[in-house]
Amino acid sequence: MGMDRRRFIKIAGVSIMGLSLKPAVDLVDKLDASEVRVLHNPKALKGKRWAMIVDTRKCAQCKRCTAIEACHHFHNVPQIPDPKREIKWIWEDSFEHAFPELATRGEEQLSENIKKRPFILMCNHCEHPPCVRVCPTQATFQREDGIVMMDMHRCIGCRFCMAACPYGSRSFNWMDPRPYIKKENPEYPTRTKGVVEKCDFCAERIDQGLLPICVEACKSKALIFGDLGDPNSEVNRILKEHFTLRRKAELGTGPQVYYII
Amino acid sequence: MYDGGKIIAGLLIGLVLLTFPFWYNLGKAAKLPEPKLAPEAQKAKQCVESKEYMAAHHMQILNKWRDDVVRKRYRIYIGLNGKEFNMSLQNECMKCHTSKKEFCDQCHNFVDVKPYCWECHLEPKEAKEGK
Numbered sequence: 001m002g003m004d005r006r007r008f009i010k011i012a013g014v015s016i017m018g019l020s021l022k023p024a025v026d027l028v029d030k031l032d033a034s035e036v037r038v039l040h041n042p043k044a045l046k047g048k049r050w051a052m053i054v055d056t057r058k059c060a061q062c063k064r065c066t067a068i069e070a071c072h073h074f075h076n077v078p079q080i081p082d083p084k085r086e087i088k089w090i091w092e093d094s095f096e097h098a099f100p101e102l103a104t105r106g107e108e109q110l111s112e113n114i115k116k117r118p119f120i121l122m123c124n125h126c127e128h129p130p131c132v133r134v135c136p137t138q139a140t141f142q143r144e145d146g147i148v149m150m151d152m153h154r155c156i157g158c159r160f161c162m163a164a165c166p167y168g169s170r171s172f173n174w175m176d177p178r179p180y181i182k183k184e185n186p187e188y189p190t191r192t193k194g195v196v197e198k199c200d201f202c203a204e205r206i207d208q209g210l211l212p213i214c215v216e217a218c219k220s221k222a223l224i225f226g227d228l229g230d231p232n233s234e235v236n237r238i239l240k241e242h243f244t245l246r247r248k249a250e251l252g253t254g255p256q257v258y259y260i261i
Numbered sequence: 262m263y264d265g266g267k268i269i270a271g272l273l274i275g276l277v278l279l280t281f282p283f284w285y286n287l288g289k290a291a292k293l294p295e296p297k298l299a300p301e302a303q304k305a306k307q308c309v310e311s312k313e314y315m316a317a318h319h320m321q322i323l324n325k326w327r328d329d330v331v332r333k334r335y336r337i338y339i340g341l342n343g344k345e346f347n348m349s350l351q352n353e354c355m356k357c358h359t360s361k362k363e364f365c366d367q368c369h370n371f372v373d374v375k376p377y378c379w380e381c382h383l384e385p386k387e388a389k390e391g392k
Contacts, residue, residue, distance in 0.1 A: 038335035038348070076383075141332070151331045152381060184383055187352055192380040207334050 043209030048229025049146045050125065050201055051256040052212075053238055058222035060117040065092055067120065070217030071199075076190040078180030087171040087191075089199040090122040090214055098247060098259075114261050120223070122214075123148060123169040123199040124247060127254025131161035131170065145227075146256060149200045157194040166248050167255070170198045201225075228256070294371040296364045302357040309340040320376070323350065350382050359385050 059065075071077070071090050080086045095110075096103040098119040102110070129148045131140050139154035140161050162170045176193045184190065188204075191197050202212035210216075215225045226235035235258075244258040262268070302308075308315050309322065326348045329335040338346045347353045358364045361384040369376065 039337040041336040
């Protein structure tokens with residue numbers, strides 16, 4: 001059977017059309033290989049923009065912060081006495097250190113009573129996080145729900161993020177942290193020498209439907225955690241009713257930890 | 262051939278030296294590793310995937326899990342026979358494979374690989390106290 005030019009071109013055309021199926025086939029292969037086999041935990045908390053409110057009026061009445069203790073125990077944060085090498089996820093500091101621009105301006109009308117309060121500080125989970133911008137390996141990244149999170153597997157310890165963070169929220173592991181962990185929590189990993197770490201709003205707890213450990217542990221309910229993306233959420237209601245401060249908001253990082261004063 | 266005797270003797274000595282590792286170690290093959298399944302693992306009967314697949318590919322699974330969990334928020338893996346697993350080395354794998362020494366280390370030492378999982382992830386305490 002001979003083939004004329006017309007017939008040849010027809011067959012060639014149909015064959016080329018067949019190639020258009022390839023992306024679809026690839027997609028099915030890909031789904032089959034990975035995404036289909038994994039699921040989100042159905043209990044995971046869903047939020048568009050997680051935020052924390054610290055009620056400093058309640059903090060003022062506390063002597064010992066159970067939230068800090070619970071966080072550092074749960075996340076296996078070592079207690080290193082040398083302040084140059086210490087590791088902290090959430091800590092307490094003075095008004096001058098928390099809000100230096102307010103404390104030094106001199107025009108501030110805040111009462112002495114407020115300035116004497118302890119302030120609970122942690123990662124601000126910025127809307128425009130400078131640490132994420134500078135991270136060369138994308139070890140620090142921002143999740144869709146706003147949490148600025150670290151992938152310890154990728155951190156190379158360059159400490160660009162520490163230089164970028166205006167809040168001092170990040171700590172570097174100058175040495176093996178394990179000898180400085182009094183009692184290890186077997187449910188959570190430790191870190192290793194040469195990585196940076198910080199508060200991650202308990203992302204792994206949120207993904208399992210639990211609130212951050214500090215919120216759960218705070219005896220005086222001074223920490224309120226919720227979704228700013230939900231107009232009816234408790235955090236939005238509280239922010240409407242109270243005057244709050246954010247640390248160094250003028251830098252434009254969009255910090256998401258609010259302080260009721 | 263000039264100096265044939267010396268050349269041949271030299272070649273022979275060279276040959277013996279070159280093959281020295283082979284005949285020196287003859288019959289002294291290192292013992293094959295025997296990873297021991299903890300009672301918890303035997304009771305569970307099945308792992309995430311088949312035994313053969315896990316032996317060959319557990320590192321790929323763990324590598325994928327860590328990205329899925331940390332970066333994509335996936336937490337549940339649908340394994341063999343549709344069984345669901347919590348994607349966590351410390352809170353799932355090591356709940357069955359309770360002893361790092363008797364299980365993980367057996368093969369890792371044999372092939373001389375040093376996975377750095379354990380620099381951060383904690384091995385179950387029982388194994389340590391037993392020593």
